[in-house]
C-alpha cells in the first residue's frame with residue numbers, strides 16, 4: 280500500500296508488569312508526525328488480541344516498525360512479523376533498537392525482516408518512510424541496512440546526535456490509563472542524558488551510544504519533566520539515563536529547579552556508586568526535596584577479582600557504603616544491582632557477594648538489592664571472549680530469545696548449580712524488603728507473613744544452606760493470595776519482573 284501515510288509501530292512484550300510507554304517508539308514518532316504521517320502505536324503489554332490488532336492496522340499502512348532488545352522480545356517480533364509476511368510478503372518490516380543495532384547483519388538475515396536501523400532512529404525512520412512512500416531505494420540512508428535483490432546491503436553508519444538536538448518525544452501517543460490499569464501506578468520514563476563515560480565489560484552501551492556523555496541543560500529537564508507530570512497526571516518518572524550523576528552541578532540545578540516550580544512527582548535515576556558517593560548529605564537532601572526517591576546503582580559483585588574482570592575498577596567498596604548511608608539519611612532508597620555467574624566467579628566469590636549484601640542490608644535497613652544472572656550481550660566487550668568460555672553464540676535472530684538475565688543458563692552455570700543459584704536468589708528476594716515500581720496491594724496479614732519469612736531466609740543465606748526450601752513454597756502460596764498481574768508472554772517467567780532490573 281505505497282500511497283498510505285500511516286505507519287504502524289509495534290513494541291513486543293518484555294515480560295514485565297512495570298508497564299509504561301516505550302520511549303524508543305515515542306522518540307521515532309515525532310519526526311513522522313511532524314512530516315504529516317499518522318502513527319499507530321501498538322504495545323503488546325496493553326493490547327488484547329495482539330496479532331489480530333496488528334494485522335488489522337497494517338492493512339492500510341505503509342510499513343511496520345518494531346523496537347526490540349535482545350531476549351524474550353524477539354519471540355513476538357518473530358511471531359508478528361511472520362504473520363504480517365504471511366498476509367503480504369511485500370509489506371515492509373523495519374526493525375530498530377538495541378538488538379538490531381548490535382547485530383544488524385544477523386537480524387537482517389531473517390526472511391521476515393526488510394530493513395534494520397542501527398543506533399538513533401529519529402532521522403533514519405523519516406528518511407525510510409519517505410523513500411518507501413515514493414517507491415525509491417533505501418540506498419544511502421545512513422545507519423540503515425536493507426535487502427537488495429535478496430542480498431544484504433548496509434549504508435554507512437549514522438553519526439550520533441547529542442540529545443539536545445533531538446526532537447521531544449511524542450508522549451501524547453501513550454495510553455497512560457491503560458498502563459496504569461496494568462501496573463497500578465501512573466508513570467513514565469524520561470531521558471535527560473545519553474551514554475556513560477565508563478566501559479564495563481558486560482555492558483552494551485558503548486556499542487550504541489559511544490562513551491561521550493551528553494545531556495540536556497538543567498532548565499530544559501525541569502521544564503519538560505514538570506510539564507509531563509502535570510499534563511499526564513504522572514506520579515512518578517523513571518529517568519533512564521545510564522549515569523545521571525556524571526555532572527553533579529547539573530543534577531543539583533535540576534533539583535533546585537524542581538523545588539522552585541513546586542514539582543510534586545517522585546523520580547528515580549541510575550548512577551554509578553562512585554559518582555553518587557561524591558554527593559554530601561545536604562546535596563542528597565536537596566535532591567530528595569525535589570522528589571528523587573531512588574538511586575539505582577550497579578554494584579555487580581563484591582569480589583575485587585570479579586570487579587576487575589568486569590572493568591569496574593572505578594568502584595570501591597567505601598563508596599558503596601557511603602552511598603548507602605548518605606542516601607538513607609536523606610530518605611532516598613539506594614537500589615543496588617548484582618550480577619551472578621560472571622566468567623571467573625566461583626563459589627568463593629559468590630559467597631563474598633552474598634555476605635556483602637547481608638552486611639549492607641543489615642547495616643543500612645532500606646537499602647535493596649536486585650540480582651541477575653550474567654548474560655552475554657552482543658556488542659559488549661566480554662562478548663568477544665565468551666566463546667573461549669564455551670558459550671555457543673546463536674547463529675540466528677531467534678536464537679537470542681532465551682538470553683535473559685532472569686534465567687540465562689551458562690556452560691559454567693547449569694543444572695544443579697544453576698538451580699542452586701536460582702534458589703539463593705529467591706531467598707535474597709524474601710530476606711529483605713524491596714519496593715517494585717508496579718504497585719501491588721499487600722494486606723497487613725500477608726505483610727506480616729512476608730516479614731516472618733525473612734528471618735529464616737537470612738539464616739539460610741548466612742549459612743549457605745538451601746535444602747528443603749519450605750519458605751519459598753510458602754512465599755509462592757502467599758503470592759497467589761495477593762493479586763499480582765502476571766505478564767503472559769514469558770513461559771519461563773519466575774516471577775513478575777519488577778524494580779531496578781537493568782544492569
Ligand code: B12
Nearest residue numbers: 293302303306344345346348349350375376377399400780
Ligand atoms: C527503560 C529500559 C528498560 C525497561 C523497558 C520499559 C519500556 N516500557 O520500554 C525495562 C525495565 C522493562 C527493561 C528491561 C530490560 N532491559 Co532494559 N533498558 C532500558 C533503558 C534504561 C532505556 C531504554 C529506553 O527507552 N531508552 C530511550 C530510547 C529513546 O532510546 P532507545 O531505546 O535506544 O531507542 C532509540 C534507538 O535504539 C532507535 N530505535 C529503537 N527502537 C526502534 C525501532 C525502529 C523501528 C527504529 C527505526 C528505531 C528504533 O531509535 C530510538 C531513538 O533514537 C536501556 C538503557 C538505555 N540507555 O537505553 C536499557 C536496555 C535497553 N535494557 C537492557 C537489558 C539488558 C534489559 C533486561 C534484560 C534487564 C534485566 N535484567 O532483566 C530487561 C529485558 C526486557 C525483556 N524482557 O526483553 C539492555 C539491552 C541490551 C541489548 N543488547 O539489547 C540496555 C541497553 C541496558 C544496558 N546498557 O545493558 N529495560
Ligand code: SF4
Nearest residue numbers: 475477478479482521
Ligand atoms: S554498566 Fe553502567 S556504569 Fe558500566 S558502562 Fe554500562 S552504563 Fe556505564
